[in-house]
Amino acid sequence: xxxxxxxxxxxxxxxxxxxxxxxxxxxxxxxxxxxxxxxxxxxxxxxxxxxxxxxxxxxxxxxxxxxxxxxxxxxxxxxxxxxxxxxxxxxxxxxxxxxxxxxxxxxxxxxxxxxxx
Numbered sequence: 001x002x003x004x005x006x007x008x009x010x011x012x013x014x015x016x017x018x019x020x021x022x023x024x025x026x027x028x029x030x031x032x033x034x035x036x037x038x039x040x041x042x043x044x045x046x047x048x049x050x051x052x053x054x055x056x057x058x059x060x061x062x063x064x065x066x067x068x069x070x071x072x073x074x075x076x077x078x079x080x081x082x083x084x085x086x087x088x089x090x091x092x093x094x095x096x097x098x099x100x101x102x103x104x105x106x107x108x109x110x111x112x113x114x115x116x117x
Contacts, residue, residue, distance in 0.1 A: 001026045001027060002024060002025075002026045002027060002028055002031050002097065002099070002106045003024070003025045003026050004022055004023070004024050004033075004095050004096075004097055004106055004107065004108035004109075005022070005023050005025070005108055005109070006020060006021065006022050006093065006094065006095050006108040006109065006110060006111040007020070007021050007023075007111060008020040008021050008111060009093060009111030009112045009113045010112075010113070010114070011114040011115075011116065012085055012113075012114075012115055012116070013115070013116050013117075014085060014086055014087055014115055014116065014117050015084060015085065016085050016115070017081070017082060017083045017084075017085065018082045018085065018113060019079060019080070019081050019082070020036065020079065020080040020082065020093055020095075020111060020113075021077060021078075021079055022036075022077065022078045022079070022080075022095030022097075022108055023075075023076060023077050024076040024077070024097055024106075025076065028076055028097075030099055030100050030101050031097050031098065031099050031100070031106065032053060032073070032097060032098055032100055033051070033071050033077075033078035033095060033096070033097045034050060034051065034096050034097060034098050035047060035048070035049055035050035035051060035069065035095070035096050036048045036049045036050075036069060036078075036080045036093055036094070036095055036096075037093070037094045037095075037096060038089075038091040038092065038093045038094070038113070039091050039092050039094070039110075040088075040090060040091040041091075043091075045094065046060065047060060048060050048063055048067065048080070048093070049063065049067055049068075049069035049080060050069070051069050051070075051071050051078070053100075055071065057069050062088070063082075063089070066082065066083050066084045066085075067080060067081065067082050067083070068080070068081040068083075069081075078095055080093070082113070085113075085115045086115060087115045087116065087117045088115075089113060089115050090113060090114050090115050091112075091113060092110040092111065092112050092113075093110060093111050093112075093113055094107050094108050094109075094110045095107070095108045096108075
């Protein structure tokens, strides 16, 4: 079994910063963290930032230049540095990981980010 635990969310004013963390535990020797998603109230979950096996990154247009995703496989941890936050960044942020053999997808429980104007 695999568990993903996000942390670092909170409430900030527009222009502020937050750093989210996602720590994997359990049977994780073949699990790789793949990205951060967010879900705003009444909206579908969307990709915010992704990272490949070779650490190439991709970002939603709305966060390019403001967010940065990183991962340390030795620490089983993935981060999302969020700068210059905007009210439209508000939502629940989830990390996603994949079992590279079975392609099973795992999600964390989510961490709330609220940006006030």
